[in-house]
Amino acid sequence: xxxxxxxxxxxxxxxxxxxxxxxxxxxxxxxxxxxxxxxxxxxxxxxxxxxxxxxxxxxxxxxxxxxxxxxxxxxxxxxxxxxxxxxxxxxxxxxxxxxxxxxxxxxxxxxxxxxxxxxxxxxxxxxxxxxxxxxxxxxxxxxxxxxxxxxxxxxxxxxxxxxxxxxxxxxxxxxxxxxxxxxxxxxxxxxxxxxxxxxxxxxxxxxxxxxxxxxxxxxxxxxxxxxxxxxxxxxxxxxxxxxxxxxxxxxxxxxxxxxxxxxxxxxxxxxxxxxxxxxxxxxxxxxxxxxxxxxx
Amino acid sequence: xxxxxxxxxxxxxxxxxxxxxxxxxxxxxxxxxxxxxxxxxxxxxxxxxxxxxxxxxxxxxxxxxxxxxxxxxxxxxxxxxxxxxxxxxxxxxxxxxxxxxxxxxxxxxxxxxxxxxxxxxxxxxxxxxxxxxxxxxxxxxxxxxxxxxxxxxxxxxxxxxxxxxxxxxxxxxxxxxxxxxxxxxxxxxxxxxxxxxxxxxxxxxxxxxxxxxxxxxxxxxxxxxxxxxxxxxxxxxxxxxxxxxxxxxxxxxxxxxxxxxxxxxxxxxxxxxxxxxxxxxxxxxxxxxxxxxxxxxxxxxxxxxxxxxxxxxxxxxxxxxxxxxxxxxxxxxxxxxxxxxxxxxxxxxxxxxxxxxxxxxxxxxxxxxxxxxxxxxxxxxxxxxxxxxxxxxxxxxxxxxxxxxxxxxxxxxxxxxxxxxxxxxxxxxxxxxxxxxxxxxx
Numbered sequence: 001x002x003x004x005x006x007x008x009x010x011x012x013x014x015x016x017x018x019x020x021x022x023x024x025x026x027x028x029x030x031x032x033x034x035x036x037x038x039x040x041x042x043x044x045x046x047x048x049x050x051x052x053x054x055x056x057x058x059x060x061x062x063x064x065x066x067x068x069x070x071x072x073x074x075x076x077x078x079x080x081x082x083x084x085x086x087x088x089x090x091x092x093x094x095x096x097x098x099x100x101x102x103x104x105x106x107x108x109x110x111x112x113x114x115x116x117x118x119x120x121x122x123x124x125x126x127x128x129x130x131x132x133x134x135x136x137x138x139x140x141x142x143x144x145x146x147x148x149x150x151x152x153x154x155x156x157x158x159x160x161x162x163x164x165x166x167x168x169x170x171x172x173x174x175x176x177x178x179x180x181x182x183x184x185x186x187x188x189x190x191x192x193x194x195x196x197x198x199x200x201x202x203x204x205x206x207x208x209x210x211x212x213x214x215x216x217x218x219x220x221x222x223x224x225x226x227x228x229x230x231x232x233x234x235x236x237x238x239x240x241x242x243x244x245x246x247x248x249x250x251x252x253x254x255x256x257x258x259x260x261x262x263x264x265x266x267x268x269x270x271x272x273x274x275x276x277x278x279x280x281x282x283x284x285x286x287x288x289x290x291x292x293x294x295x296x
Numbered sequence: 297x298x299x300x301x302x303x304x305x306x307x308x309x310x311x312x313x314x315x316x317x318x319x320x321x322x323x324x325x326x327x328x329x330x331x332x333x334x335x336x337x338x339x340x341x342x343x344x345x346x347x348x349x350x351x352x353x354x355x356x357x358x359x360x361x362x363x364x365x366x367x368x369x370x371x372x373x374x375x376x377x378x379x380x381x382x383x384x385x386x387x388x389x390x391x392x393x394x395x396x397x398x399x400x401x402x403x404x405x406x407x408x409x410x411x412x413x414x415x416x417x418x419x420x421x422x423x424x425x426x427x428x429x430x431x432x433x434x435x436x437x438x439x440x441x442x443x444x445x446x447x448x449x450x451x452x453x454x455x456x457x458x459x460x461x462x463x464x465x466x467x468x469x470x471x472x473x474x475x476x477x478x479x480x481x482x483x484x485x486x487x488x489x490x491x492x493x494x495x496x497x498x499x500x501x502x503x504x505x506x507x508x509x510x511x512x513x514x515x516x517x518x519x520x521x522x523x524x525x526x527x528x529x530x531x532x533x534x535x536x537x538x539x540x541x542x543x544x545x546x547x548x549x550x551x552x553x554x555x556x557x558x559x560x561x562x563x564x565x566x567x568x569x570x571x572x573x574x575x576x577x578x579x580x581x582x583x584x585x586x587x588x589x590x591x592x593x594x595x596x597x598x599x600x601x602x603x604x605x606x607x608x609x610x611x612x613x614x615x616x617x618x619x620x621x622x623x624x625x626x627x628x629x630x631x632x633x634x635x636x637x638x639x640x641x642x643x644x645x646x647x648x649x650x651x652x653x654x655x656x657x658x659x660x661x662x663x664x665x666x667x668x669x670x671x672x673x674x675x676x677x678x679x680x681x682x683x684x685x686x687x688x689x690x691x692x693x694x695x696x697x698x699x700x701x702x703x704x705x706x707x708x709x710x711x712x713x714x715x716x717x718x719x720x721x722x723x724x725x726x727x728x729x730x731x732x733x734x735x736x737x738x
Contacts, residue, residue: 013364014382015389023389024502027398 073109081105081137088143092125096141099123108133116141124167150192150199151177153184153211165192185214194237198222201238204245205254219264228254231262240266304453310506311705314401320506321388321399322701325380325494326407327369327537327560328656331690331698332387334360334395335705355706358685360395362387371537371556372408372511374493381497388501402503403705405697406494407511407538409486411451413551413641414442419478427460427469427477435479442483449488451510456482456548465546484510484552507704512540512552514700519654519678519693520544529650530643531678532634532671533696534657536560539630541637543646551641555633559657562626569622570614572600584616587624588662593617627660631670638671652678656694 015023025031051057072078081104085093100119102111113131120129120141130142146162151174158171160180167189171177181199188195195212198220202209210223220237222230222244232240240263247269248254253261257277262270273281314320315337322333335356364386368379392399418439422431436455444450458466460474469477491508498505516531525544533540537558543551562585567577584598593616600612643649651671653663658677667675679692680699690698 012382014367014386017385020385020389021502023392024398027392027396029398 073107078108079105079137080108080111080133080139082139084134084138084140086140086142088141088145089125092123092143092145095123095125096120096143102139104139105137111139125169127162148180149196151180151182152188152192153182154186154188159189161189161192163192163196165189181209182211183214184211185217187217188212188214190217191220195220197238198232198241201241202245205248208254224254228258229260231260231264233264233266236266243269307505307507310401310504311403314504314506315705317401319395319397319399319401320705321391321402321503322698322705323384323387323402323404323498323503324511324695324698324701325369325384325404325497326366326511326535326697327372327558328366329363329536329694330366330369330383330387331363331695332361332384332391333358333686333690333698333702334391334397334399335702336395336397337706354684356684356702358683358687358690358702359397360391360393361687361690362390362394363690364390366536369537371558372406372535372554373487373490374497377493377497380494381500384497384501388503400502400504401506402498403507403509403701404494404498404505405509405511405514405701406451406486406491407533407535407540407554407697408556409451409490410556411510411512411552411554412444412448412485413553414444414483414485415550416440416442416481416483417478418481419476421476422474426471426473429470431477432458432470432479435477436481439479439481444483444485447488448485449491450483451486451491451508452482452484452513452549452552454482454548455479456546456550467546482548482550484513484549486510507701509701509704510540510542510552511535511538511697512542512554513549514698514704515540515654515680515696516542516544516549516652516700517703518680518700519652519696524648524650524652527650528646528648529652530638531652531654532658534558534630534653534655535697536656539634539655539657541634541641543638543641543643545646551643553637553641555630555637557626557630557633562623562657565622565626566619570600570612570619571609572602576600576602580619581623584619585623586616586620586661587627587666589617589620589624593620623660624666627657627663627666628670630657631667635670649674651675654678654680654693654696656692658693 026035083097083102083104085096088096100116102116111133117129117131120126120131120143125145126143127146128144130140132140132142134140146166146168148160148168149163150161151171152159152161153174158174158177160168160171160177162168174182181195183192183195191214198212199209202222205224208224208226208228210225213221213223213229215221215231219234220232222232222241224230230241230244243266244253244261244263247261253271257274257280258271259274260270260272262272311320318337320335320337322331322335324331336359337356364383366380367383368374368376369383374380388399388402416439418435418437420431420435420438435458441450457464457480458469459478459480460466460469460472461476463474464478466472495505495508512531512533515533516525519531519533520529525547528543528545530541530543533542535558537556537560539555539558541551541553541555542549559581563574563578563581566572566581567574570577570580572580580598580600584596586593596616597613598616598619600614602610602612604610638644638651649672651667651674653667653675654677664675664677677693678696680696681703682691683699683702686695686699
């Protein structure tokens with residue numbers, strides 16, 4: 001029997017005229033390039049321009065972006081809530097806590113680490129500072145304090161300097177300086193290193209050493225008890241001090257009634273006697289002259 | 297004949313434009329199939345040992361090929377124009393899709409239109425000195441157009457021979473001295489309306505014509521080998537609706553004709569004789585067809601399945617010998633007609649009697665034996681040249697005309713039109729006179 005179903009007229013394999021023309025148009029290279037790249041890229045540029053040109057659109061975008069950034073930065077994972085200061089004395093700690101321009105808690109992104117570090121370094125007692133955020137949202141300030149080396153009296157104040165001559169603290173009185181060597185005079189802070197060498201050189205007379213005075217911002221005088229002083233030259237002061245001490249060892253110069261041991265000219269050391277000594281010496285000399293006369 | 301020259305030159309300009317663009321389509325609108333090839337012209341001559349002379353097929357590559365069933369074509373001529381247009385659209389679109397490029401220029405071939413072959417002669421006295429291009433142009437212009445009848449159009453007009461005084465068979469007379477220059481020309485005329493219908497179909501598919509060739513000529517250029525073209529041979533292109541006959545001599549076509557019987561007639565014979573549909577008849581012809589019956593063929597039964605509803609009618613069988621009995625008379629008739637056409641062209645007087653059978657209908661098994669009995673014993677089956685990129689399905693003899701058209705596109709035999717292209721303008725003459733004056737006086 002002839003099948004009544006499933007028989008369909010075979011469809012025409014030939015393309016219609018318009019389909020044929022569209023196919024040929026599509027195979028045209030210029031047209032293809034225009035459809036594929038030209039129109040989409042132009043459309044993107046056009047839409048972007050149209051979108052941007054609307055009133056307040058840029059602000060909205062910028063605000064949205066800022067809000068997003070803020071929301072991420074304000075997350076608890078980035079919050080810094082604790083401050084830990086290591087290596088600072090109690091006084092310095094309170095100073096730092098007063099001086100630092102931060103109020104915790106705040107976001108990590110808002111912390112200006114370099115600014116913090118430079119602010120810390122501006123503090124006098126701080127030699128070096130390390131600023132970092134460690135786990136647990138803690139801001140760690142690791143401080144290296146300056147080591148006090150000398151007490152510097154000038155303009156009626158007493159300042160503690162470190163070995164480089166930088167100021168560490170200001171003391172109310174000289175007693176607070178404790179065992180620190182004392183220096184005085186203008187420009188003494190620039191020559192702290194030399195002063196320390198001199199103090200070391202003066203170790204044999206430590207019990208008599210009062211301090212060092214910078215004279216004319218040029219050279220040192222060593223002040224001893226009883227108002228004695230040793231005037232040192234500008235060059236090689238330590239060697240000159242050694243020489244004075246050697247003289248002291250040999251002749252007990254410093255135990256005698258000498259006011260000033262002047263070593264400013266190395267080839268001609270001068271001793272300045274006190275008034276009483278000078279009188280004594282004059283009397284002795286007079287006596288000697290008289291006896292000489294009698295002999296004659 | 298100057299109008300004809302202008303038309304041919306216009307077509308050649310289109311072809312050169314297509315070559316410059318690098319892509320051209322080949323369109324073979326036959327009775328049975330419509331084939332479209334897309335060629336890309338590029339220099340890719342293979343290098344290496346054993347690579348011989350390439351007959352121009354190394355200049356291009358087939359990048360798209362589509363074959364579809366022809367519609368609206370009868371005996372090689374347009375029968376229903378919209379149907380033909382659809383078939384062309386199908387083929388062109390498929391080939392374009394395969395190639396990935398758009399083609400605008402098409403070289404077409406044409407098998408119908410009752411081609412008429414004319415041998416023409418012209419002669420002219422040479423003015424002075426050796427024969428120049430102008431003399432060749434003059435002698436070609438002196439060939440008078442014969443009365444090819446009303447409604448006829450010239451399809452090919454090619455100079456096939458030049459003679460100078462008593463010497464003849466000159467390939468190129470330029471530069472030779474003599475008194476009288478003769479030219480023999482072969483002119484092929486076809487029905488003007490048949491061509492115009494086909495061209496209208498092509499134009500309605502938005503394609504520009506870059507060349508038009510006769511199908512027998514195109515098939516012969518690809519199916520004949522070089523020495524056969526040189527020594528003389530006939531090519532019988534057994535197509536679907538027509539059988540084209542062309543004779544080549546000294547690399548030029550000297551005769552072309554068609555017999556208006558082809559493979560579709562065999563199919564319709566089978567369809568009528570066995571009372572089966574045409575498509576079943578075509579399938580049976582292609583699968584079981586032959587021209588020489590043997591004893592084995594009596595025992596081989598072919599089922600004739602049909603869908604009419606009549607039980608007995610739908611379950612008939614026929615022996616292969618019966619099928620051959622239907623096919624063979626028609627094939628014999630085709631070959632007899634071809635023989636008659638060759639006889640009219642005095643093919644028997646030619647020195648070489650080589651006959652090459654090609655075309656789709658030449659694939660019938662045993663055809664060479666049958667053809668040898670009718671056409672003479674120098675018959676061989678020809679297949680087209682091998683062309684780069686051609687799909688395997690399009691390498692058979694049915695595509696001889698297509699491949700021939702490709703060769704036409706790559707290396708056209710239209711040097712004839714060059715001869716007339718030299719202008720005889722006053723400017724050129726005065727320049728030449730100035731050059732001569734310089735040469736004489738310095």
